[in-house]
Amino acid sequence: MQIARRRLLAAGAGGAILLGTPGISYASSRPQLTHGVQSGDVTDRGAILWTRADRGSAMRVELATRPDFKHARVIDGPALTEATDFTGKVKLRGLRPGQRYHYRVRAEGERESEPLEGSFTTAACEPADITFQWSGDLAGQGWGINPDFGGYRIFQAMADAEPDFFLCSGDFVYADGPLVESVALPDGTTWKNTLVDEKLKVAETLDEYRGQFKYNLLDENLRAYLARVPMVNQWDDHEVTNNWYPGEILELPQYTEKRVDVLAARARQAFAEFTPGGFGATDEAGRIYRRIAYGPLLDVFVLDMRTFKSANPDADGATGEVLGATQLAWLKRELRRSKATWKVIAADLPVGLVVGDGTGAQEGVSNGEGGAPGGRETEIADLLSYAKREGVKNMVWLTADVHYTAAHHYSPDRAVFQDFDPFWEFVSGPLNAGGFGPNKLDATFGPEAVFVQAPPAANTSPAQGFQFFGEVGIDAETEMFHVSLKDLDGNTLFSKTLEPAA
Secondary structure: OOHHHOOOOOOOOOOOEOOOOOOOOOOOOOOOEEEEEEEEOOOOOOEEEEEEEOOOEEEEEEEEOOOOOOOOEEEEEEEEOHHHOOEEEEEEOOOOOOOEEEEEEEEEOOOEOOOEEEEEEOOOOOOOOEEEEEEOOEOOOOOOOOHHHOOOOHHHHHHOOOOOEEEEOOOOOOOOOOOOOEEEOOOOOEEEOEOOHHHOOOOOOHHHHHHHHHHHOOOHHHHHHHHHOOEEEOOOOOOOOOOOOOOOEOOOOOOOOOEHHHHHHHHHHHHHHHOOOOOHHHOOOOOOOEEEEOOOOEEEEEOOOOOOOOOHHHOOOOOOOOOOHHHHHHHHHHHHHOOOOEEEEEOOOOOOEOOEOOOOOEOOOOOOOOOOOOOOHHHHHHHHHHHHHHOOOOEEEEEOOOOOEEEEEEOHHHOOOOOOOOEEEEEOOOOEOOEOOOOOEOHHHOEEEEEEEOOOOOOEOHHHOOOEEEEEEEOOOOOOEEEEEEEOOOOEEEEEEEOOOO
């Protein structure tokens, strides 16, 4: 961590705080692990472990099936170098299915760092109960880490359920969202943000994009959660900049680099370095989209609805892309081959909600016309009709993006386009960002808003509530898929149990 670049902002009326991770001494002669440990993309026999050090060193891992680390296996990890901002990952293979693993990570140089511990459970080979959570949007719209609010306290409520994994539906950072010291709230109180240099402007350089992840990992609640709950990461727009698409040239004055393709390449590198996913440097294909197989009851299809996206101004035209031909072909093939009871489509954009991007342009899948599929809707229509034709059953779509929570049921009986089987889409977020919505639904695929909870005004602060996550429980015996939409404190607002189709 480049401490020389950080400055301490006086804690005056704004109460701003600055400096690296609490409790870390950079004067030490031994390496330090600065931003916790994480696991990710856990399957029945594999997982990825992540950490970051404060200097050049080597990552070392102890892996055990006992919390006392008796009979632990020692794994030599990669060199933690400046080239990756001292981050590193260890890809574990040959694990036992359905096993709780405990891991201990150190950075080794001339001396050895203090260890950090974490744990995860591999998927079972036989039907077993599964619990997982999803949400998105962290530190958006000016709402960062506020110690007076308890920081990112939603992760405390999420941790209580001891989920098997967390699906981050995108916008895990807000690279385009600078923070200020304090924000006046409608009730007369003040929101006070923890600040670091990288959050004082929009991210443009690689180091500034890296700083977005380092900022969020300052929060103790998030670090504690990720040490015990594996993460499945996908990206959306704010990892780069708002509503971006390939080839875009920005007209925003706050950016000196106007080429989104240049910004996206830097953001993608930071994303691969700071999340424990099997993509980027750890995936030979360099793909972000992938299938996470979690036992016989669940496959998670993690989509990339950014890299292949057509230009937003063209979204209401006759053609358009959000998946791209290669990813769409992959998704069809993997859905057809899947033997899992439930196929979760992890989408970073909702199917039927109208999400605008200025006058006449659409940011999301929907073109807002409500008629026959057009623009990006044509890819979704193709996918849905393929699934019906090939007998792909039990698809459930999970997303965040729109900063409120909702349950949508799609049916051909209500739709303009009718060549598909009914399905559910559940929306939940944000984790710690401005509350918005609700958005209008497009009639093309026949959606019905069965449940909606949204704030009374745009950009409602986390202090007013309206922060949400979703939780799924799959019963091993009945194979029922139980969805709960929950609030900031873990209270259930809506629930729905889905029966598997034969």
